[in-house]
Amino acid sequence: MSQSDNVTTNDAPSPLWQWVALIGVSCLLAVVISPFVWAIMSSFKERGDIMSPGFLPRTWVFQNYVHLLTETSFLRWLLNSVLVSVGAMALGMAVCSMAGFAFAKYKFYGQTVLFWTVIASMSIPPFTTVIPLFGWMAKLGLINTYPVLILPFAANAFGLFMMRQYFSTLPDELLQAARIDGCSEIRLFWSIMLPLARPALGVVGILIFIASWNSFIWPLVMMRSEDMFTLPVGIAGLNSEQSPEYGKIMAAAVLSSLPIITVFFLLQRQIISGLTHGAVKS
Amino acid sequence: MTSPSSILGKAGSLKRASAERRLLAERITPYLFILPFFVLFGSFWIGPIAASFGYSFTAWRGITPPTFIGLQNYQVLWNDPRFHTAVSNTLLFTFLYVTLANALALALALLLNASWLRFRQFFRTAFFFPMTISMVVSAVIFQMVYAGDVGLISKLGAVVGIRTPSWLVDDDLAVWAIIIMRVWRTMGYYTIIYLAGLQTVPSDLREAARIDGANGWQIFRYVTLPVIRPVMLVCVVISTISALEMFDEPMILTQGGPADATLTVAMYLYQQGFQFLQLGQAAAASYILTLIILIISVVQRLTIGREQQ
Numbered sequence: 001m002s003q004s005d006n007v008t009t010n011d012a013p014s015p016l017w018q019w020v021a022l023i024g025v026s027c028l029l030a031v032v033i034s035p036f037v038w039a040i041m042s043s044f045k046e047r048g049d050i051m052s053p054g055f056l057p058r059t060w061v062f063q064n065y066v067h068l069l070t071e072t073s074f075l076r077w078l079l080n081s082v083l084v085s086v087g088a089m090a091l092g093m094a095v096c097s098m099a100g101f102a103f104a105k106y107k108f109y110g111q112t113v114l115f116w117t118v119i120a121s122m123s124i125p126p127f128t129t130v131i132p133l134f135g136w137m138a139k140l141g142l143i144n145t146y147p148v149l150i151l152p153f154a155a156n157a158f159g160l161f162m163m164r165q166y167f168s169t170l171p172d173e174l175l176q177a178a179r180i181d182g183c184s185e186i187r188l189f190w191s192i193m194l195p196l197a198r199p200a201l202g203v204v205g206i207l208i209f210i211a212s213w214n215s216f217i218w219p220l221v222m223m224r225s226e227d228m229f230t231l232p233v234g235i236a237g238l239n240s241e242q243s244p245e246y247g248k249i250m251a252a253a254v255l256s257s258l259p260i261i262t263v264f265f266l267l268q269r270q271i272i273s274g275l276t277h278g279a280v281k282s
Numbered sequence: 283m284t285s286p287s288s289i290l291g292k293a294g295s296l297k298r299a300s301a302e303r304r305l306l307a308e309r310i311t312p313y314l315f316i317l318p319f320f321v322l323f324g325s326f327w328i329g330p331i332a333a334s335f336g337y338s339f340t341a342w343r344g345i346t347p348p349t350f351i352g353l354q355n356y357q358v359l360w361n362d363p364r365f366h367t368a369v370s371n372t373l374l375f376t377f378l379y380v381t382l383a384n385a386l387a388l389a390l391a392l393l394l395n396a397s398w399l400r401f402r403q404f405f406r407t408a409f410f411f412p413m414t415i416s417m418v419v420s421a422v423i424f425q426m427v428y429a430g431d432v433g434l435i436s437k438l439g440a441v442v443g444i445r446t447p448s449w450l451v452d453d454d455l456a457v458w459a460i461i462i463m464r465v466w467r468t469m470g471y472y473t474i475i476y477l478a479g480l481q482t483v484p485s486d487l488r489e490a491a492r493i494d495g496a497n498g499w500q501i502f503r504y505v506t507l508p509v510i511r512p513v514m515l516v517c518v519v520i521s522t523i524s525a526l527e528m529f530d531e532p533m534i535l536t537q538g539g540p541a542d543a544t545l546t547v548a549m550y551l552y553q554q555g556f557q558f559l560q561l562g563q564a565a566a567a568s569y570i571l572t573l574i575i576l577i578i579s580v581v582q583r584l585t586i587g588r589e590q591q
Binding site: 012013018021022025028029032033034035036038039042050051053055094095096098099101102103106107108111114117118121123124125126127128129130131132133134135136138151152154155157160185189213214216217221231232233235236239240246249250252253256257260261264268271272 | 307308309311312313315316318319320322323325326327328329330331333334337342344390393394396397398399400401405406407408409410411412414415416417418419420422423424425426427429431432434437440466469470474523526527529530533534548551552555556561564565568569571572575576579
């Protein structure tokens with residue numbers, strides 16, 4: 001990220017402007033961060049305090065969090081979200097890497113057509129699939145079950161594309177040598193190629209996890225009972241109640257973001273490259 | 283007694299048999315590898331996409347089997363003023379959002395790319411942060427920013443002594459409220475992509491331009507911009523497609539109101555399909571949305587991607 005850093009120092013403006021720029025960027029950042037800080041503040045306010053003009057809570061209370069955890073199924077939604085996202089991530093990493101390997105390292109009949117079908121499907125809005133699937137899933141009795149939230153996210157078109165790109169950068173000689181040694185095709189994939197493709201695999205996993213974790217319309221349509229909601233659907237539900245309790249909703253917003261924010265700061269490099277990789281590479 | 287040649291022959295045919303098995307295995311293997319992916323992809327993407335096209339020519343209420351009605355769904359949409367509103371809202375949203383998000387992201391990327399700026403690495407991560415918060419949670423949080431009396435904006439206004447309007451109940455402001463929120467959430471993402479593009483601009487080229495007496499704007503226009511054009515195309519196309527499919531924000535912040543001012547095609551489709559159970563009509567609407575997306579993407583490729591060749 002810093003290849004051109006040292007070369008361009010001579011186009012630097014005067015120190016005064018450097019400070020102005022720094023202060024400007026900092027102010028913009030403050031504006032960007034403020035809604036989230038505001039949510040945190042509001043989540044610690046008493047019910048009446050939300051209406052009062054101050055920014056900080058007059059007294060810091062945990063009642064919103066207590067109410068959230070005792071009166072709603074928040075923990076259940078969290079569990080559902082984690083189960084579904086981890087499930088989609090694991091299954092998606094498996095199917096995308098296998099298919100990506102086949103597209104990169106074998107020649108087979110129908111290869112090009114299949115690959116471009118997958119790529120072309122990426123520009124079709126997901127809303128198109130929701131309508132027939134709703135009818136089909138209802139017939140199959142899959143509405144309100146976990147598989148219906150896991151399976152569609154596993155077949156990630158972009159995941160397949162990325163794995164194919166990565167596998168095709170690995171040398172073919174590796175495969176030939178292993179085949180001469182009598183290595184089976186499955187072992188070839190599992191113990192030789194897959195470990196080498198770990199960076200791409202991680203990125204695909206993160207992509208699928210985030211897509212599943214954030215998805216709203218799909219679980220909104222497919223999940224019918226409150227105990228099967230995911231976090232977005234549950235929180236949206238709290239928000240659309242007759243007299244929404246803002247403190248409680250903000251507590252839910254903060255608490256549901258915490259796991260992701262923690263993961264983000266631990267894996268920021270991977271996550272940022274995961275989310276932007278595709279755009280830059282394709 | 284077996285002759286040496288027959289032994290050789292046997293060994294040869296054995297070898298051939300195993301080579302054939304090997305070849306067969308190699309021929310079948312790729313299909314086995316792609317099978318799991320395509321079972322899922324076929325049943326959850328290709329199948330439904332194709333079926334949706336078929337259903338768009340039927341009257342389908344979910345419980346009863348669909349009946350063929352020809353182009354009637356498309357005709358109904360053509361004559362439905364609410365659908366017109368949804369389409370024009372979506373196009374307006376997309377235009378404003380794409381322009382604003384890309385202009386801001388590019389400006390921020392140019393600044394964060396400057397070697398003299400302190401804490402650059404920190405800023406890059408920090409601006410990306412909103413992207414990790416889910417769209418639904420962002421919408422819920424922004425409700426607390428925009429809300430009439432209890433909102434952050436109205437409280438800030440009270441401090442300076444200004445009575446700020448209620449964002450979410452005003453026709454024009456509700457549109458901006460949604461756009462600002464979306465820009466807030468995604469700006470850091472596009473900034474990172476633009477930064478990656480800016481890093482490919484050769485610094486000696488900029489240096490040469492400077493020595494030739496080009497000013498900052500000229501360097502940007504004639505050196506930087508041509509190099510980052512492909513990255514710009516990607517950002518514009520991605521942001522356009524995502525905006526044309528907008529659903530979560532209006533659904534949560536405004537429910538499409540006030541007076542359908544924030545009704546998008548995706549919301550219209552959801553209401554027709556899952557609230558009024560007009561699934562055939564919703565399928566037709568989804569295909570019109572697909573068509574709009576395809577046309578706009580092609581136009582963008584032709585205009586922004588033009589000078590690449």
